[in-house]
Amino acid sequence: MQLTVSTHDDKVFTIEVDAGTDTGTLQAILEAETGLPVEQQAVFHNGKLLPSSGTLQAAQVQDNDLLMLQPQPAAHAQPQQTQQTQPMARNRDGTLQNPQAFLDSCLSNPAAVAQLPPNLRDAVSSGNIDSVQGVFRQLQREAEQRQMEAQLIRPGEDPMDLEVQARIAEYIRQKNVEENFEAAMEFNPEVFAQVTMLYVTMDVGTSQCLHNMTQMALVNLFCILTYAVNGNKMAAFIDSGAQSTIMSAKSADQCNLLRLMDTRYQGIAKGVGTSKILGRVHQAPLKVGSQHVSASITILEDDSMPFLFGLDMLRRYQCCIDLHKNVLRFGSISNAELPFLAEHELPAKLRRVSSDVAAGGVGEGSAPGPATLPHGSGAPGQPQSDCSVWLMTAFVQI
Structure with missing residues (x-):
């Protein structure tokens, strides 16, 4: 079944799981998608916190349901695990900060690997870090695209409507401006400095003057x-x-x-x-x-x-x-x-x-x-x- 996941930072993405999938495997998939460690996840369904054990079917999670993923402080009893999984956080472009740690965690949890998206599962199986990073980068772009569509195209609106297309065009223009601004700040920060005239x-004076x-x-x-x-x-x-x-x-x-x-x-x-x-x-x-x-x-x-x-x-x-x-x-x-x-x-x-x-x-x-x-x-x-x-x-x- 397909589930939609919304995160605390307004990211929206979908995952494919079976009704018999246990919540531990679900959290491992969410960790792979967001970089948020399992012990720091709080997953809500219909306003209720999902139990840490049991299947999704037992928790009455159905096809096309919405899950809310919120961060919570790591348990004091698991400081070592937190230290190991923290480097798996995402970079801004969606890539992993520590892809090798992610590959190691996948090797130790074959059940979680089986629930990954097909392209990510193939990249993990190859063991190629560049391929894994490329898939995460693509997943980030797809998530941003879905988020953009959710924000710009309201329920019941025609995506080809002129007003909707105008909103999308303005969103793309603003995104281009922000990328141009960030590139200038990173590579040419001197252009933002005040210029002193020459x-x-x-x-x-003249030769007839007594002073100049x-x-x-x-x-x-x-x-x-x-x-x-x-x-x-x-x-x-x-x-x-x-x-x-x-x-x-x-x-x-x-x-x-x-x-x-x-x-x-x-x-x-x-x-x-x-x-x-x-x-x-x-x-x-x-x-x-x-x-x-x-x-x-x-x-x-x-x-x-x-x-x-x-x-x-x-x-x-x-x-x-x-x-x-x-x-x-x-x-x-x-x-x-x-x-x-x-x-x-x-x-x-x-x-x-x-x-x-x-x-x-x-x-x-x-x-x-x-x-x-x-x-x-x-x-x-x-x-x-x-x-x-x-x-x-x-x-x-x-």
Whole structure:
């Protein structure tokens, strides 16, 4: 008969057993499925605790019944057994922390092995640890799938209904975002650190002045080159005055990155004007020459600037803006450099941006608005946005 088991951490799975199976064998199967040692199991049926001895038939357990599995403290009289079975706990992906201990326990309990799912039973019989781990990983995925269906598809609903499909699509999108976030936290935690803008100390004055005044100047360089983002080639605006690397929602959609956008990182980007921040992609694949790297990209609602490579990624890859060779060098990537694009190589939209800035224009189609500057970074007595335009215009006119 088939039984459905629900655990304390909301996992749901099914098992196949005979009506004459004793509760001890049932608990051994549950241990194999969940990693929870037998002595720490409390199995409930219809709100009553199953007896530690006797058959399922005697306990009035019938086909398609639901069992609740809850953990309980191990008995003080069995400290040695607890120590031996504890390593059989599951990893996050469903694999066993101590697969050899599981194989040893199966060899000592042939009756329990006979009740295991066929694919797991075959893997145990082969004695191959990789095969056993692979089956447990598959069982975990199947359990998560059943749990997802139980949460997203309510009783009596048609799985093909548009509303149900929308819930499933959103669940999958959120899962992709969480996996992308966890991968970034594990392999690239530096992308979550605050970026300090580039400042240098300069003496400001004229030869007629009797004294010089020391000021903090924001180093702000702008160039344009071509990147391949997730297989899509696009021109990237290199902006050392922008705190973050940004991309418009339209460009992110073209690069198939919106499915990875973490909407918890919403806000407002301020620079020359403002733009709404829709979210953040923690790890977006980039291709620099022949090398594949990743970048953390903030997604903006405004589409005036398709892709801007900011100071956060310039610092991360130790980039050098070499205006003598007209290339962007990546110090942390061996022999990686990208040439800056000539004006005739720019997309028409970006050529209009360059023309407007060179003419001193600050209206629509001018320099990129989303460049994020920290509070108080403008020149004394000037609003932050005016300072950004002034710096940008001065650089282009030079």
